[in-house]
Amino acid sequence: MNTFKNGCIMGIIKTSRLLYNYIKRDEEDNIEEVKRAVDYVDIDIKEGEFVAILGHNGSGKSTLAKHMNALLLPTEGTIWIDGRDSSVSENLLEIRKCAGMVFQNPDNQIIGTVVEEDVGFGLENIGVPTEQIWKNVNESLDMVGMNEYRKKSPNKLSGGQKQRVAIAGVVAMRPKCIVLDEPTAMLDPSGRKEVISTIKKLNREDNITIILITHYMEEVIEADRIIVMDEGNVVMEGVPSEIFSKVEKLKSLRLDVPQVTELAYELRKRGLPVKAGVLTIDELTDELKKIKAAGEHK
Amino acid sequence: MIREITFGQYYAADSPIHRLDPRIKLFGTLIYIISLFVANNIVSYAVAALFLGIIIIISTVPVKFILKGLKPILFILLFSVAFNAVLTNGEHVLAKWGVFVISTEGLIRAAYMGARLIMLIMGSSLMTYTTTPNELTDGLEKSLGFLRKINIPVHEMAMMMSIALRFIPILIEETDKIMKAQMARGADFENGNIIHRVKSMVPLLIPLFVSAFRRASDLAMAMEARCYHGGEGRTKMKPLQYKRADYTGYIIVLVYFAVIIATRILFKNVLHF
Amino acid sequence: MILKVENVSQIYGAGTPTETIALKNINLEINEGEFIALIGHTGSGKSTLVQHLNGLIKATEGKIYYRGRCIYDDDFNMKELRSHVGLVFQYPEHQLFEEDVFKDVCFGPKNLGLSKEEIEKRAYAALKAVGLDESFYKSSPFELSGGQKRRAAIAGVLAMEPEVLILDEPTAGLDPLGRDEILDCIYKMYKEKGITIILVSHSMEDVAKYADRLIVMNKGEIAFDDTPHRVFKHYKELEKMGLAAPQVTYIMNRLKNEGFAVDTDMITVDEAADAIMNMMKLEKIND
Structure with missing residues (x-):
């Protein structure tokens, strides 16, 4: 928790009326088109939370994510990462150290x-002494379970393994x-499982705050909180059982639900008094x- | 086809040569190449060949592997040997045919030329066989570090080189994939005249460029996200540090070079050119 | 029968230490009007297999027949085969290259040496079939959204009017909407045009929803070749191959284990909902 200037407490990531416009310019540098990607968003993510952000392509979730690492700076409004305003350029490296980012394509971020050299890349950039680099690299390779592959070429790894290297x-x-901006979109089911269980472990055991952007609903049912975005706005927010109790609304936002949730929803529609927002097979069986x-x- | 080229590849092994600091290997290779041009008689060449032979044996890289590296330059090799053989004017003319003259001097010169080229390629490919691309880039960055003083972006160039090394296999695979995808749409990359063939490359090259640019922009963003901001204030996970063997290496290389110079002076009349 | 695969094996680097067997003695018949799903763990040989079907890879051993003619015969026209057996690669939008979408779709039929009229007719039909709005025909393929690009690329293969359309993970990397759009459009082509479909997929839910025949590859061999209902009964064996059944199958098995009187061979949400409703009604009557 960080104490804000005027005394109120804020989470690890907080935005205030965050707005971002993509501006397309023609050859003479005149503004040709302005596309609003994030439209006055206010979110507050607490340290240690596992937050999932859902939304179809073009809903603004990736743009929002890039603000958390100061890869994009707000057109209007403010984002604080661990209490640091991203628009202050001196904060840049500290922000990027504090909020790491994993992208979709495993090949294009290694x-x-x-x-092992890739895992050490970030540490080299911020001038960490050699001995400490080795220590951190060893630890993080252990944490993602990739230590036995440390001498391998990334090209020889599977997609899931590559993403774990990126996480390390x-x-x-x-x-x-x-x-994590759609870290599983290009992976096969076993690769997806690898990555998700790694993320969960980091959250549970090492208390690292996780912000996961994904299209796969089965990956978010264990999140602490889900944020659904559409057209640059936050349209739904809540715990998974709350979010997935609104099957109709999710479908109208062009999102999926896990099969078990859909089955429970179908049973309800057919008159069986199953509770809304069933997320697991256990729950459905109990119902x-x-x-x-x-x-x-x- | 691209996969057949062994020149520039790494041969994984754990030999004293492999363990040397890349800087001494770069220096040694440079000196060796210079020595091949300093050599001007049979004794010098024998010394150079012996030196290379010993290094190859120590390196444990199979000779077959090194000879394979000569294959792509076979044509250039034969051409320059033939060129030297028939176009050198000498006193002892053996045959004459128009402008082409075959003389004893010409033959000697051609033989030296061929030997020099072969040793040059074998020597430098031995360096790449025993040095990982990363070590090579690190070695170049550090050895050429002094160039930074005259504003040559050594770090950036080394970074570009290592990124290129990482993405070349990916792009080769991608080329293969796009080629197949276009063939599935009836594209023909093999038949037709030269114009047709050049034209048929368009559906391959445009997607390849688009993909390379997309990868480049993704990678730039990923690097930025990981606090990359140029070479300033950067530390190294694997800093280059000289060990005792490296100093010995420098001494051996210098002694070798001195021997070559000595043979050049002492045996300048033995089958020289 | 359109395609027949006979004792096909594919071995890379035979005789070297890196020898890998990609396919091992595959036998397969593909009939007109089938909707086949091909599943398998990454590296199971499914992508290799589909590239054999239109002659992009030549088998080390065995033969492949297109309508009774061996495609490895000297006088066999490979180009023609590729027009009959269309193959859409993974991330097909990576092959787009023309300045506008329409021209790009024309590339395939143009390679077949058709008349200009016929080329354009086919391109229009293909673009229509994938449901791409006419306003995009003249825009650069690089300006489209992910899902639109993919549909344009599929149209590029469809314009060759293939009898068999093979799609290698056509929904990879798309959002749920994009996935549904692509799959619906494939299903429509199957229903309306009677195109034989071979769908390589990782999504058991999609497979259960659309396919009427399911082929499972494992380590270069065909492990199962049956209806999805029957294949998913072997969900425990599928798990050993790094695969799974749709979640619904697990739900039904769980219910059965917990003492509910239900059948377990349900693979879609609708089937399962019906079965559970029936069971609940029956139990009430029994009381």
């Missing part, structure tokens, strides 16, 4: 030709927060048992 590169900087027991009582 710089090193050997796994961020973890090595000892960030408080990791922002059906209750209904069955109630039926037998009569």
